[in-house]
Amino acid sequence: MSQWWATPMLLSGGLFAGGVVSIAWERVPAWQTTTISDFRMGFAHTLRRVDRLQPALLSICLVSTIGCAVTAAGAARSLAALAAAALLLLLVGSVAWLVPIQRTLKSGTQLPAAAVDGLRARWRRGHLIRTVAAVAQFTLAVVATIV
Amino acid sequence: MLSAGGLFTGGLVWYAWERVWIWRRLDLGEFALDFRRSVRRADPAMPILLMICGAAAGVFASIADGVARTLALAGTGLLAVILVASIVVAEPINSQFRRLPEGVVPPQAERLRRRWRRFHLIRACLGVAALACLIVAVTYAGPSRGVAR
Numbered sequence: 001m002s003q004w005w006a007t008p009m010l011l012s013g014g015l016f017a018g019g020v021v022s023i024a025w026e027r028v029p030a031w032q033t034t035t036i037s038d039f040r041m042g043f044a045h046t047l048r049r050v051d052r053l054q055p056a057l058l059s060i061c062l063v064s065t066i067g068c069a070v071t072a073a074g075a076a077r078s079l080a081a082l083a084a085a086a087l088l089l090l091l092v093g094s095v096a097w098l099v100p101i102q103r104t105l106k107s108g109t110q111l112p113a114a115a116v117d118g119l120r121a122r123w124r125r126g127h128l129i130r131t132v133a134a135v136a137q138f139t140l141a142v143v144a145t146i147v
Numbered sequence: 148m149l150s151a152g153g154l155f156t157g158g159l160v161w162y163a164w165e166r167v168w169i170w171r172r173l174d175l176g177e178f179a180l181d182f183r184r185s186v187r188r189a190d191p192a193m194p195i196l197l198m199i200c201g202a203a204a205g206v207f208a209s210i211a212d213g214v215a216r217t218l219a220l221a222g223t224g225l226l227a228v229i230l231v232a233s234i235v236v237a238e239p240i241n242s243q244f245r246r247l248p249e250g251v252v253p254p255q256a257e258r259l260r261r262r263w264r265r266f267h268l269i270r271a272c273l274g275v276a277a278l279a280c281l282i283v284a285v286t287y288a289g290p291s292r293g294v295a296r
Contacts, residue, residue: 003286003287006282006286007279007282007283007286007287010149010153010282010285010286011275011278011279011282013153014149014152014153014154014156014157014278014282015153015156015157015160015275016157017153017154017157018153018154018155018156018157018158018159018160018161019157019158019160019161019164020157021154021157021158022157022158022161022162023161025158025188025189025192026166026185026188026189029188030181030184030185030188042169045169045172046165046169049164049165049168049169050161050164050165053160053164135150135154138150138153138154139150142149142150142153145149145285145286146285
């Protein structure tokens, strides 16, 4: 495996996974206990910041993981390809499932409290799945580097 | 080492990028409430990840040689600096918020907020540097070349 691909893969993958885990660990429980209006405001603020950093880290990680898969051989190649596939799945899942929820919650549209609560629960579930996938993907990338 | 280090550093960067930015915009009452809750969540997890990464990096440095050893030692050193500085600088600030009832603003909260922010931005930079050292130790002088088997 080329070290030129492995270094950005692990650095961006670690920062991405750490960011996703932090949101799941710190923000999600905080949002569960706030009122609907506070949740929508806090969620929009967080998204405004996170939407700039996380997609950039994900893109760097995806490109460098593909680079690793192409330049590696044997088990490292398989693991890197698996990690790239997991990242791609994560990206598609986020765009298809979570981004529409985020857009709805971020918009100023008046929504009934029950609808916001339902969206919050769906987003939480989706984000927890994304967190597990991101940690698994990062672990695969680490193992691909050391085998 | 890399798994715990990645999650730890990702957490530091997330705080620096997201929470610190939001906390600057809150009034002191809202900040005190949110900061106290946030610290309560982060406190068990972040030190545990730091300790796991630091211990594993120390073991890696002890079995590696050449460039890998030097880089692993540099990464371990940076993690040790983060640990000691967190205990000396950040923990007294955290406990000033934590020991008060929820919603109560400690005296000189604005100064504490500024100091914590400045410290955390430095800590996040040190964390990224430590992770970069450990990654390069593993990838550029990795197991086949740098680690005694």
